[in-house]
Amino acid sequence: KRVSPNLTCHWDPGEHAPDSNTSYILYAHVEPYSVVSYKKLANNLTVDLGSFPIYMETKVWVEVKNELGSVNSTELLAHAECFVKPNPPSNVMLIPEANFSMSLIVNWTHSFYLKLKYNIRYCQAGSSVWNEVPQSATESYIESFRLQFLQPYTDYVVQMRCINQKGIGYWSDWSPNATARTPEASKSLLTNHPDLIMWFYLSVLRAGAEQVRWSVRDGQLWVDWLPPSGSKWLLRVFEYVLEWVSVPEGKRDCRKSWPKKKSPLRGPSVEATETQKTVFHLKWEEIPVTSQRGFLTNYTIFYKTGDNEQCKRNWLSPTKCYFTLTELASASRYVVCVMASNMEGSVNGSESILYTKYGMYFVKCNTTQLYLHLAFSVIKNHFWPHIPNPSHSTIANWSPDCPTRLPDLSIMEVGMFDGKSLCEEDKTVLPLKKDKYFSEEHSSGIGGSSCMSSPRQSVSDNDEGDSCQTTASTMQYSSVVASGYKGQTPSLQAPVFARSESTQPLLESEEHPEHLLEGSRHWTSGQGIEQQQMQEGKSSYNSLNFCPVAKKKYTPTLTEDPPGLTPCYMPQQSGH
Amino acid sequence: MNGHARNMLWQAHRTQPTAMVLLTLILLAMNEFGNGTAQCIEKSCSKNLHKGIKLSKFVKRATAELIKTYQAAQGNFAEQFCTMSMDSMPSSTLWGSSPAERLQSAYIRLTELLPHVTMVLQQQSDLNPYLGSLLSDLARLVIHGRHLALRLSCILQKLQPNVALPEPAVGPTALLPPQNIFQQKVYGCAVLTRVQKLTLLTARELKSLRGQCTDKT
Numbered sequence: 001k002r003v004s005p006n007l008t009c010h011w012d013p014g015e016h017a018p019d020s021n022t023s024y025i026l027y028a029h030v031e032p033y034s035v036v037s038y039k040k041l042a043n044n045l046t047v048d049l050g051s052f053p054i055y056m057e058t059k060v061w062v063e064v065k066n067e068l069g070s071v072n073s074t075e076l077l078a079h080a081e082c083f084v085k086p087n088p089p090s091n092v093m094l095i096p097e098a099n100f101s102m103s104l105i106v107n108w109t110h111s112f113y114l115k116l117k118y119n120i121r122y123c124q125a126g127s128s129v130w131n132e133v134p135q136s137a138t139e140s141y142i143e144s145f146r147l148q149f150l151q152p153y154t155d156y157v158v159q160m161r162c163i164n165q166k167g168i169g170y171w172s173d174w175s176p177n178a179t180a181r182t183p184e185a186s187k188s189l190l191t192n193h194p195d196l197i198m199w200f201y202l203s204v205l206r207a208g209a210e211q212v213r214w215s216v217r218d219g220q221l222w223v224d225w226l227p228p229s230g231s232k233w234l235l236r237v238f239e240y241v242l243e244w245v246s247v248p249e250g251k252r253d254c255r256k257s258w259p260k261k262k263s264p265l266r267g268p269s270v271e272a273t274e275t276q277k278t279v280f281h282l283k284w285e286e287i288p289v290t291s292q293r294g295f296l297t298n299y300t301i302f303y304k305t306g307d308n309e310q311c312k313r314n315w316l317s318p319t320k321c322y323f324t325l326t327e328l329a330s331a332s333r334y335v336v337c338v339m340a341s342n343m344e345g346s347v348n349g350s351e352s353i354l355y356t357k358y359g360m361y362f363v364k365c366n367t368t369q370l371y372l373h374l375a376f377s378v379i380k381n382h383f384w385p386h387i388p389n390p391s392h393s394t395i396a397n398w399s400p401d402c403p404t405r406l407p408d409l410s411i412m413e414v415g416m417f418d419g420k421s422l423c424e425e426d427k428t429v430l431p432l433k434k435d436k437y438f439s440e441e442h443s444s445g446i447g448g449s450s451c452m453s454s455p456r457q458s459v460s461d462n463d464e465g466d467s468c469q470t471t472a473s474t475m476q477y478s479s480v481v482a483s484g485y486k487g488q489t490p491s492l493q494a495p496v497f498a499r500s501e502s503t504q505p506l507l508e509s510e511e512h513p514e515h516l517l518e519g520s521r522h523w524t525s526g527q528g529i530e531q532q533q534m535q536e537g538k539s540s541y542n543s544l545n546f547c548p549v550a551k552k553k554y555t556p557t558l559t560e561d562p563p564g565l566t567p568c569y570m571p572q573q574s575g576h
Numbered sequence: 577m578n579g580h581a582r583n584m585l586w587q588a589h590r591t592q593p594t595a596m597v598l599l600t601l602i603l604l605a606m607n608e609f610g611n612g613t614a615q616c617i618e619k620s621c622s623k624n625l626h627k628g629i630k631l632s633k634f635v636k637r638a639t640a641e642l643i644k645t646y647q648a649a650q651g652n653f654a655e656q657f658c659t660m661s662m663d664s665m666p667s668s669t670l671w672g673s674s675p676a677e678r679l680q681s682a683y684i685r686l687t688e689l690l691p692h693v694t695m696v697l698q699q700q701s702d703l704n705p706y707l708g709s710l711l712s713d714l715a716r717l718v719i720h721g722r723h724l725a726l727r728l729s730c731i732l733q734k735l736q737p738n739v740a741l742p743e744p745a746v747g748p749t750a751l752l753p754p755q756n757i758f759q760q761k762v763y764g765c766a767v768l769t770r771v772q773k774l775t776l777l778t779a780r781e782l783k784s785l786r787g788q789c790t791d792k793t
Contacts, residue, residue: 030723031615031616031617031723031726032615032722032726050715050716050719051715051716051719051720053719053723054631054634054720055627055630055631055634055723055727056627056631056723056727057617057618059617077617079627
């Protein structure tokens with residue numbers, strides 16, 4: 001819509017009444033032309049500018065002329081927009097809403113291409129006292145506004161006007177009356193129990209309502225309040241929540257517990273109804289009303305583990321006393337507490353120590369895997385015995401004085417092992433079979449890691465690497481013979497034996513010494529067996545050399561050193 | 577306070593026909609521009625620039641609406657009228673290497689085109705004096721076009737105080753050959769289309785001059 005090209009000027013004739021010959025001339029100058037209007041005995045004139053001189057400077061003045069002379073008024077020089085008086089807002093309507101007995105909505109439409117701001121006033125029908133809405137509430141370029149603090153079931157009249165949003169120019173005239181009636185009040189707020197003394201406390205959550213007040217009239221309770229101050233709230237507040245507490249007559253003194261708004265007296269104690277690997281299901285009891293000292297606005301949960309930063313979950317609804325914490329660290333100790341808040345403050349409840357669980361599922365799974373693995377190994381070794389790989393053997397020197405620890409070696413007596421694990425420290429010494437050895441000898445777990453160390457508790461998939469497993473399937477294949485042990489003197493020449501670092505069980509051919517003797521001439525890279533050599537009266541000891549012998553699977557043997565073969569054992573100097 | 581009034585249009589107390597008022601104003605404005613005596617009331621360069629940008633955009637929008645009104649008033653085949661070009665009028669292109677030079681060319685083009693808008697108003701009034709809003713809108717376009725030209729001259733006086741503004745061409749429409757009704761219809765739409773494009777280019781040039789005004793008012 002365009003601005004009218006008609007410019008109207010009003011003036012005050014002055015102290016002296018003009019005579020009949022006084023004429024007035026209105027000048028409106030828009031560069032480069034002027035428009036003039038003339039009239040006698042007038043206090044206003046209108047000129048037609050042809051078109052509203054938008055964005056142009058306009059100069060207006062009035063010349064008064066009579067027989068004695070003429071005089072000009074003050075010139076009004078401004079941009080043309082400063083002379084604009086908008087039309088009143090169009091389509092102004094007053095709309096009642098169901099269940100809102102104390103408010104009405106005012107709607108209108110913008111009717112001008114310039115941005116405007118508005119002014120609203122209202123009154124009860126028949127009254128001459130207008131209530132004006134603060135202009136700050138309608139400064140935005142809006143087309144609706146809600147009137148509040150109205151009387152239910154009452155007729156109201158509203159009018160509006162507008163002006164350039166920058167505040168320049170003139171206010172429009174007031175719009176024609178718009179009339180509507182507020183709905184009837186809801187009965188829910190009413191009490192029809194005169195015998196009960198009802199105490200009400202109003203809490204408007206999070207909206208910051210102001211000047212809350214209530215009164216009792218004709219057996220009805222009326223509550224009213226002002227919206228939050230500041231225009232920004234008008235665009236964000238969409239509802240109010242009204243809560244109240246009824247206290248029986250005998251508890252009248254409860255009102256004293258809330259003489260003024262205060263923070264809660266105490267916070268709730270929290271406990272876990274269920275704990276999981278990364279989850280806590282928390283629950284806490286509701287604080288007694290007398291301890292709330294105001295309507296609770298929210299709960300906040302604080303939780304922390306170790307030296308980590310404290311975490312919190314806030315703005316939990318005050319109507320729920322449970323919550324589930326997730327994404328926690330497993331197998332961890334947490335300190336948890338719940339804080340209760342009302343409008344006046346907050347208070348923490350007592351701390352609770354809670355623990356998240358281990359990955360039980362993973363442990364169970366691994367245990368099952370272990371059982372299956374062991375069973376498979378037993379079956380496998382029974383039906384498919386492991387054939388040693390000679391390539392895994394190496395030559396090493398061993399001296400009985402040096403507690404050299406040889407990896408993965410273990411000694412076990414044939415026939416005495418019934419599937420028991422040799423991972424026991426008390427089985428490091430086992431008697432030898434007499435039919436196998438020339439003298440009593442003490443076998444020792446030569447560097448057997450499993451026997452010299454505490455039993456392993458982990459499960460390994462590698463058969464060869466697991467000494468317990470390996471131990472479970474090995475047979476005794478070596479022994480250490482000490483000269484002069486307990487005064488005994490071997491009657492026979494000590495056999496020569498070679499020893500390797502292999503943990504592989506002996507081959508079956510090792511049970512027959514002649515076979516082994518032949519095999520010893522041919523070094524193979526496979527595991528050798530430990531051979532004994534005892535030299536009577538030998539004062540010097542040579543380092544033990546591992547002599548390659550064809551390995552027997554389970555049966556240890558003693559063999560004679562082949563002629564010319566370097567002794568492979570250095571007898572012990574002291575009794576073993 | 578003393579004042580002055582030139583080119584006064586005396587209006588009686590009673591209402592006068594709008595078109596007559598507008599035509600009179602146009603003649604006065606044209607006369608004033610022909611004399612080169614229009615004055616710049618606003619002295620601030622930045623304010624002139626600000627108002628000039630707004631006014632050029634306003635005239636562009638008003639011309640776009642006027643083209644629709646013009647086509648609606650021409651009857652059948654109105655859309656074809658605006659697709660045809662004519663050479664008997666100034667173009668809307670600008671020239672110059674600097675924004676100030678291009679703004680000066682915009683001023684010259686505008687002062688050359690506005691008499692053609694007046695010619696269209698006269699032709700349409702002769703064709704149908706009861707067209708109503710079309711004639712009033714054409715007259716308003718001339719008035720606002722004159723205002724824009726004045727605004728451009730004030731800006732150029734601030735930017736190039738030592739450069740004299742070129743005089744607008746005298747009576748370019750007098751050189752128009754006689755036109756039949758069809759040619760007049762085509763001519764009218766061609767003139768409005770060039771005015772619309774020219775005001776668009778003018779607004780762009782004014783925006784590019786935003787930082788060049790040295791006054792802070």
